[in-house]
Amino acid sequence: MQAQTCRFTLQPRSAFGTALAGDTLFGQLCWAIRERFGEARLTALLAGYTRGQPFLVVSDAFPAGLLPRPSVPDFLLGLDVDPAQRKQARQRTWLPAADIGRPLREWLERATAAPHQRHDVLTQNTINRLTGTTGTGPFAPRQVARTTFAAETRLDVYCIIDATRFALDELAQVLGDVGHTGFGRDSSTGLGKFDLLVRTEQTWPHTASRHALSLAPCAPDPTRTEASACFYQPLTRFGRHGNLAALTARPYKRPVLMMRTAAFLTLREPGIPPFFGSGLGGIDAPISAAIPATVHQGYAPLVPLDAELRP
Template sequence: MRLYEITLRPAGALGTPLAGDTLFGQFCWQAAYDPGLLTGGLEAQLARYGEAPFTVFSSAWPRLTLDGRPAYAVRRPDLPLAWLSPPPAGSRLQRLLHLKDVKQKPWLLLAEDLRLDFSRLMDDAGLYDLLLAQAPGEVQRLCRRAGGGRPVITLPQPHNTINRQTLTTGKDRFAPYTQEVHFYPPGVELAVFVLLNEAATDLDRVRLGLSRMGRTGFGKDASLGLGRFEVVGARELTPPRLEDANALYTLAPCVPAPDALTEAFFNPCVRYGKHGDRLATSKNPFKAPVVMAAPGAVFVPADAQALTRPWFGRAVTGVSLMQRHAVSQGYAPVLPLRLEVPHG
């Protein structure tokens, strides 16, 4: 599979985070309406998805320009803090303060070569300043006046359902409620890393599908104007190679096969999926919950051959009662790393 970077620019708030498995699901709906996006059509590709994925999407990560070169902010690997940055020699208090400082840095900067360097951990304020520095001066001034200081701001959005008989809100289904929306600083660009099987599709077709998603709206409350984005660039990348790699770092939610691991370091997340498009109004639009490893997981595969592939995980089937052949992306693009356990 070949690796590409597709750059998105959000045009407003997102009701659903741009996660890899969710991007895959919406791309499948695009392919369902436009069979030309996938060679042989969607059903043919899904039939062999468990053995040969036609595309694997990463989640969207902030994209920066540092010293004239692209860089990316991804999630800090879910490893013990002392493995990421060994505490210096000193008192127990000094070691604990050091680990506390590391814990407050949830981001890891990647250079253009996508090699993992644990010395480049960063906190929210530092990443926010880097992102804001790329915005026009007037935008910087307004953002600093507004405060926030986080690269992704999540806020509750109030909603009302009006009872047409009383022309007001009320109880039960007419009670006001809130839903989370996610904002990035103005002008921020996001990078999605996409692995493509060239026999099934190509960059132009995937870019077309993403562009349509951005115009009509991605995820929750797209009909209210959320989830708009623009595709502003795309290019091929060389997957990083590491001769002495013994572990893999994930760039999207992942579901590994039960016997595929010898060690795993991850934060679990549960995807309470829901059908989109015309199945969103079906008798049962809800999918079965899927337990996934959140992005930033580190896996030590049982098969050394897995270290040579740019993806890891498996297809997740049996997630829908309304659509028997529906699958979820349990695959994730991965970066190789050398995992060493510090002594002492």
């Protein structure tokens, strides 16, 4: 695989009903590839996906110029003493990407709180056309989450592509398609719109460390990690199909267990690869009864870390 890492900077043009998570965005990009280049091209790109040969790995969307704080115990960040200090420091959840090469114990000196974005919970209704009002069951009022960004907000998405199979210009095309039609829930009513501003080749500071930060939810590969030196939070994905498959009688996929974004990983061998994880689904281990060939992104881009594990 000829791995190439690129950073895309996006500008939100509307509120979002679904968080811009890497595995969810990957799924919508696959539908966009099918729409633009045809189903045969998508099938060819997905060949070998569950055998460690992804053509594309996508990160979550992060505030521009920032990376998430890893899910590590406080002592690894130098917070050993004052509980009040630890509570205040937990609000500083983002680190400037330019400082990613600094030792992990110095991160909090430069970490910052979350940028300005508002998370709301709204009441949504569906009208029963027979009665002209709401009711019970599918017509009962429900609560939905929505994220609104400040006008100056920019988001960074890190993508790793196999340049021999999928060109960077093609990725920019389908990413722009997703931004135009809308990402995630309620895109048909105007949510999830964004513009693609710039793309930049991304390189991380070289380190001989075996430690890394994951930039998307991923399915762990225990054969490549030291379990006693990894820290993460679990995540259960209750996925569903998108595009036209969302309108079928069986739109839901089987739940999958993953590690949340910002996992702290320790690999058995030095030298951090561009991505980590396992491809999920496919004919051999289907996660969808409706479309057995469906895959789920179980890979995540990795960022090398300068960390020292000591109590």
